[in-house]
Amino acid sequence: MYNKLSEEILEGFKKIIGEKNVIYDREKIIDYSHDEITLKEFYNLPEVVLKPNNNLEISEILKICYREKIPVTARGGGTGLSGGCIPIYGGVIIDFENMKKVIEVDKENFTITVEAGLTLKEFYEIVNKHNMFFPPHPGDESATIGGLIATNAGGARAVKYGVMRNFVKEIEVVLPDGSIETFGGKYKKCSSGYSLLNLFIGSEGTLGIITKATISLIPPSEKIYTLIIPFKDLGQGIKVSPLIIQKKIIPLAIEFLEKNIINLVENYLNKKWPCEIGNAYLMIMVDGTEEETLKTSEKIAEICSENGALDVFIIEDEKRQKEVLDMRSMIYEALKSNTLEILDITVPVSKIYNFVYEVKKIEEKYKTYIPIYGHAGDGNVHTHIMKGEFKENKWVEIENWKEKYKLVKDEIHIIGKNLNGILSGEHGIGLLKKEYLSLFFSEKHINLMKEIKKIFDPNNILNPGKIF
Amino acid sequence: MYNKLSEEILEGFKKIIGEKNVIYDREKIIDYSHDEITLKEFYNLPEVVLKPNNNLEISEILKICYREKIPVTARGGGTGLSGGCIPIYGGVIIDFENMKKVIEVDKENFTITVEAGLTLKEFYEIVNKHNMFFPPHPGDESATIGGLIATNAGGARAVKYGVMRNFVKEIEVVLPDGSIETFGGKYKKCSSGYSLLNLFIGSEGTLGIITKATISLIPPSEKIYTLIIPFKDLGQGIKVSPLIIQKKIIPLAIEFLEKNIINLVENYLNKKWPCEIGNAYLMIMVDGTEEETLKTSEKIAEICSENGALDVFIIEDEKRQKEVLDMRSMIYEALKSNTLEILDITVPVSKIYNFVYEVKKIEEKYKTYIPIYGHAGDGNVHTHIMKGEFKENKWVEIENWKEKYKLVKDEIHIIGKNLNGILSGEHGIGLLKKEYLSLFFSEKHINLMKEIKKIFDPNNILNPGKIF
Known part of the structure; x- marks a missing residue:
């Protein structure tokens, strides 16, 4: 072949x-x-x-x-x-x-153009230096700009401003035959034929190789606050998040987490979570002027307190906020040693509660451990299938984890499908999720994707065996 | 054939x-x-x-x-x-x-699902009734939802929240062979193969027929104000708009207009523009809480006053605001009787001034009349090629307008291309802009589009002869 x-x-x-x-x-x-x-x-x-x-x-x-x-x-x-x-x-x-050049910082159009190899960490530094703000925060800052575009990455701070797709203005791409093409541009409106730019975003390196990108930015907010809100149980927390949006408050991020996962991260990083009470937390980030941020935080505190919150911790200190966000971002690392696979199913926001509830039933049915956490503001829920459980400060093997793996994975995907969800919200299909593609898409839909692949890459040399 | x-x-x-x-x-x-x-x-x-x-x-x-x-x-x-x-x-x-059904109003996920034949006017009514807000305002409210998606329509209020592409969550499509497919869903993140949803947005009815759409909405702002700001000349006005955004103020809309066009609309509609002084205007819309809206209006007034504005009129009354927006939307109608063609080139925001300046030179060179106005906040500039000019209350034929038409059109497109602009920001390529596609896209790029068309529509029965 x-x-x-x-x-x-x-x-x-x-x-x-x-x-x-x-x-x-x-x-x-x-x-x-x-x-x-x-x-x-x-x-x-x-x-x-x-x-x-x-x-x-x-x-x-x-x-x-x-x-x-x-x-x-x-x-x-x-x-x-x-x-x-x-x-x-x-x-x-x-x-x-070797491809990390910053090609242009355009303060008039609020864009930065970089080579694809620049890491997210390096990109944030340049953005900050020029007094701009890049809202998305896909967890791992060693990801590169090219990779983030190729998977249409999202992360925690996607609720208010969106994911990569909303920020990529232009890409330079090398097609399989070696031709170099540019898709998109520094304009805010485009209705000029099929959007090949959008076709490339999320195409996982199967259509061409992204070598350069122009990313749009926004003016930085005067303040960002992070709120940590403990609840008696996760269900209460999840039910509160749509109430916040219904009150016309759109935060940067609304994350949900359980205490057992936080303990694990505390242990792994040797850091303290800002709050000890409660069994589950919402972590909410708000931005705006100092006045707006305070006011929004107060409104959120009020809504949460009326709906079961045990307390509300408002973190204003930037360094402390970064620490908390890092703790959130490190959950995968903390669970990794005993993780078989992390799922990335995304459901409508209104269905998160049902999804979590159904997954908990699976956890019980199979006598296993399924850490579940994620983005309450955008419906992107991360579910880990595990081979071990962290009990009394050590990992204990789950009985028959090998047999349970596929069964649990199947059931969770079916739950996601039944709740009108989608297979992957931000991680991409890659290799591991291919087998569920036909659960979420019709045969016709998948064939259309395959035909598109053939147009761009007739010899199937680019990242073969991925997506479908 | x-x-x-x-x-x-x-x-x-x-x-x-x-x-x-x-x-x-x-x-x-x-x-x-x-x-x-x-x-x-x-x-x-x-x-x-x-x-x-x-x-x-x-x-x-x-x-x-x-x-x-x-x-x-x-x-x-x-x-x-x-x-x-x-x-x-x-x-x-x-x-x-016959396809105007409202299928679902989903208050939890902030979406409304409708059949493709519902008009924008009807859609706004439903949205308002349910206390939601749909930011885009493509000028003509008798456009349908299906048509708006097919052209990725934009309009005046795209600066802060974006165009149709940013609001279409899911579409139902009938493909040429009669199969019915659904693309997208009510989720806020998706990284699951090529985005066929985004391929359809802006595809001008050439890939399939959109029959149903789920549109995302946002909570309504407490207040919207419209500011009318007169300047001595258009250049001054255009130069102010990037300054506003650099001061971290992102309005719903920033439009630029010249007095001679306003006079024409006043005459056509028999309505009065809120301001008589000045030769050019910025029309800016801001939204937020009452406090925010006032404060933002004041900040904008300050920036404009420091940069040549002759006055600042803040319109708070909703009905009066609607009238002003309608006057803006009716410019095409007012010019139509003597318009040969309206162009829709979009340039980076930082290049609007240069574009307008260069077009004015063409106007002079060819001794013709080129009304120019549009979206200063997003770079989408409308340029009319005319056969008549409105002078002393009547239309006067432009000398040799037939010969000038193609020459002027060519020159304006070359200006747009040289300023890194794009052929169409919101009107679509359709039939009239096809001839300039190869000025803005490489042969390879156009061929990729044609090949995609073939996949979806091998017999070329859907809206043949459009785009390319």
Whole structure:
């Protein structure tokens, strides 16, 4: 199906990007066999890792791979959670380590243009330096801009301003045949043919390789506050969040968490959560002028107090807020050692309660442990399927976890489907979620996607075996 | 290339939707030969107009047309400005007059689901009744929801909350072979394969026929104010608008207009503009709580006064605000009798001044009249190519307007391209803008669009001859 790399092809790569950027020693490429997923049976080594320096070099590389039928997988920060950048057919990995240039900071149009390899952490630094604000906060800040676009990443702060799709204005892309194209532009309205820009956002490296992007930003809010609100149980907390939005308050983020997960993160990071009472929490971020932020916080406190909140902690200190957001972002890491898979089903906001309730029933039915937490403001719920449970400060193996894995996974997906949800809200389909695609989409729908793939990538060399 | 309708096929249509909904008398279908464009050489009659009652009937109609190779053009309110719904190959027009059902008002998820034939005016009424707010305001309220999605319409109030693309959550579509598919859903995050929803938004009826849509809404603002700000000349006004955004104020709308156009609208509608001084105006809409709205208005007034504004009129009265917005929306109508074509080029906000300046030079060079106005907040500029000029209360023919038409049109498009603009911001490519597609897109880009069209519509029966 695919050809293996020959000495001649490797020499070709070396000529294009320089010898030091062509890596094939097993020990040096072992980390490229996986992203952040835990299931080792999905890991697979590439034949070579290439670190090009610019779009033209990527174009040259793709011309060779296109001609020689060699699979090419673009890899950002490797922070994916569904195996999206695993080179399951071997071949070439493109690593963007050498492509981190900030090309333009445009203060008039409120955009920043960067190469695809810049990490989110580096991007936030530049954005802050220029007194702008980038609302999305996909958890892991070592993700790259290219990767974030390829998965249409979201994160906690998507309730008020949206996800990556809402902020990507223009991308430069190298297509499989080596041609370089630009989609989108720095305009705020476009009705000029099919939106290929939007087709690329979330396409997981299967249509072309994103090399450059222009991201729109907003003026920073004067203040951001984080509220931690404890409840007796999770159900109470979840039921409050639509009430907040109905009162015309749209926060940056509304997250829900349970105490047992917080304890685990406290233990893992050796940090303290701001609040000890309660068994579940809402974590709400609000922004605006100082006056607005205070007023909004008070209104939220009032709504929560009237609906079962045990207290309301308002965190104003920036550093302390960052710590709390980091604790939230590190949940996956804290659970990872005993996680089989993290699910990413997204339901309408009004259905979160039902989803959580049904998942708890599954947890009971299978006598297992299913940590569940996520974005109460946007319906994106993360559910972990586990092989162990953290009890009295240590991990205890769940009985028959191997047998339960697939059964639990099936049942949770069916719940999501029945509640009009979607398979993945922000992680992407990648490798791990492919088997459920036909539960959420008709055969016709999937075939249309496959046909689109063929147009862009007739030889199927780009990230083959992903999505469908 | 296409087949003509036979008696047998017409009988088939009558069986599906009832005899009274199949219309082919010339005098009754004459209005279906065009939209709001003025160039009569582009008008073309359909063979028949069908008024189906639901999606299943549309499916049955398409099955026949697909089999028999008969062109099908969906028509919403017929308010288009680029000939998008003109049946240039004859065949069938689908009129959505009988498909105006409100299917669901979902207060928990803040969405409303309607059939595609509901007009914008009817939609606003339902939205208001349920105490929600739909920010976009594409000028002509007799446009339908289906049409607004098919062109990714925008309008004046797109600066703060965005265009149709930002509000369409789910669509039901009948594909050319008659299959019925749903794209999108009531979730706020999705990273599950290629976004076919976004591919359909702005596809101008060429990929499938939209029959139903779920639109997201926001809580209504307590107050909306409209500010009218006169300047000595247009350049001054345009230069102020980026300053407002840089001061972290994001209004609902920032429009720019010249006095001569306002006079024309006053004359046409027999209504008075709120302000007589100045030669150009900014019209700014702000929303928020009463306190916020007042404060924002004051801040804007301050910025404008420091930068050349002759005065600032703040309109609080709702009815008066509606009148002013209507006057803005009626500019096209007021100019229409002497308009050859309205252009819809969109440039980065920072380039509006340059665009207007360059267009004024063209106006002078060709001794013609080019009314120019539009959305200073989002870069979407409307430029009219005219055959007459309104002088001393009557239209005076422009010398050699026929010869100047194409030359002026070419030059304006080249200006737009050179300023990194895009061909159409909200009107769509339709029929009239096709010739400039290759100025703004590479051959490869256009070919990718054509290939996508083929996947969805292999027999090329849906709105053939549009976009490319």
